[in-house]
Amino acid sequence: MFIVSLSYKVSIDQVEAHLEGHIAWLKSAYQREILLASGRKVPRTGGVLLARGDRATLEACLAEDPFKIHDLADYEIVEFEPSIAAPGLEGLLE
Template structure:
C-alpha cells in the first residue's frame, strides 16, 4: 500500500481554483477502489492520500491524471509500505494476515 504526500507547488489561489476538479478526481478513485483515505495537511501545504496495494506503475499513472498534476500545481512523494499490523477494520489490507 502507499502513502502519497501531495506538496503544493503553486499559490493557494491556484490550488483553490482547481480544488473542485481534484475532489472529483478523488471521488472517482474511491469509487474504483484505489484510495482508502485522503485529506489536507495542516497549514495547507498539500494533502495526503492512502492508496490500496497495486502496481507502482498503476499508482503513478493515476497520480498523473490528478488535475493538480496536469496543471503543475503539486508534486507527489510516494511512500510504499507493506501493512503487517492493522486495526480489525483494515485486516483485508494487512499483507501479513492475507498471506
C-alpha cells in the same frame, strides 16, 4: 500499499481554482478502488493519500489529477507493507 504526500508548489488561490476537478478525480479514484483515504495536511501545504494496488496503476491515476496536470503540487510516493493494523482495519493487511 502506498502513502502519497502532495506538497503544493503554488499559492492556495491557484490550488482552489482546480479544487473542484481534484475532488472529482478523488471520487473517481475511490470508485476504481485505488484510494483508501485522503485529506489535507495541517497546516494546508498539501495533502496525503493512502492508496493500494500496484505502483504503475497508482502513477497512471496520479497523472490524471488536475493538481498534477497543472503542475500545482509535487508528489512523493512511499510504498510499504502493513504488518499490524488496529481493530476494524485488518483489511489493510491484505
